[in-house]
Amino acid sequence: MSDKSNRKILNTVISIVVKAAFIAVLIIFLAAVYDMNDARNVPMRDIENRLKSETDIEDLKKCNTRELLEFIGIDYSGYKEVLYYKSRVALDVTELCIIKAASRKDLNDVQDAVEKRVDSQINTYRDYGPKQVNQLKNAVITKRGNYLFYCVADDAEKYEEVFRHAV
Numbered sequence: 001m002s003d004k005s006n007r008k009i010l011n012t013v014i015s016i017v018v019k020a021a022f023i024a025v026l027i028i029f030l031a032a033v034y035d036m037n038d039a040r041n042v043p044m045r046d047i048e049n050r051l052k053s054e055t056d057i058e059d060l061k062k063c064n065t066r067e068l069l070e071f072i073g074i075d076y077s078g079y080k081e082v083l084y085y086k087s088r089v090a091l092d093v094t095e096l097c098i099i100k101a102a103s104r105k106d107l108n109d110v111q112d113a114v115e116k117r118v119d120s121q122i123n124t125y126r127d128y129g130p131k132q133v134n135q136l137k138n139a140v141i142t143k144r145g146n147y148l149f150y151c152v153a154d155d156a157e158k159y160e161e162v163f164r165h166a167v
Contacts, residue, residue, distance in 0.1 A: 040145070042167050044081035044100060050166045051096075055159055060085040060094060072097060073113045079106070080146075093121055093132045096159055097150045107148045114141055114150045121152075 051057045063084040065076040076082045080100045087094040099110045118139050125132040140156040142149050144167055151159045 040167055044083050044098065047098060047163065047166045048083055051159065051162055054162045055155075057085055057096065057159070059088075060096065061088045068097070071095075072117045074099065074110060079110070091129070091132070093125065093129075093135055094153045095151070096153070097148075098163065099148045101146050101148070104143065104146055107143050107146070110148045111141060111143070114148070118152070 048057075063071070063086050065082065067086070068074050068076055068082060068084045071086065072084070074082070074097075078101075080102060082100070083096070083098040085096045097114065099107065101107050101110065118136050118141075122133055122136045125136070135152050135154065135156075138156065139152045140149065140160045142160065144164065147163075147167055149160060149163045153159060
């Protein structure tokens, strides 16, 4: 064999190895993205217990399904499980809501309702509540698997972290 044919074979092998490595990296990346958005099927009671042990959720008032409909505009009957906590103080915008739906696509209406709630609250507090407006602008709204997580709080990221670890 000549040097020319050896180089050609070597270039072909290198090309195949580079392509295989690229495909492997792509598969790992896609698996990681899928895993980040997926969630285990965890009962809401377990998520709530974890929030109680790792956050200040006990300072908030647990709301019933009527209040969920009244304040956020979400009818609980269309979803598997719901959890809704709201501040006990009238002018405090702190609230936490977790909705578990039958499928991820069912969460689009929930997300629309939550975003509408945030926008409405910003309009309400715009002229006299800069602290509340800042909290609302930093609201955390995220989907994970069949869950939608929504939180407005000074430490909303802490609540989200507990939620992510729970599911």
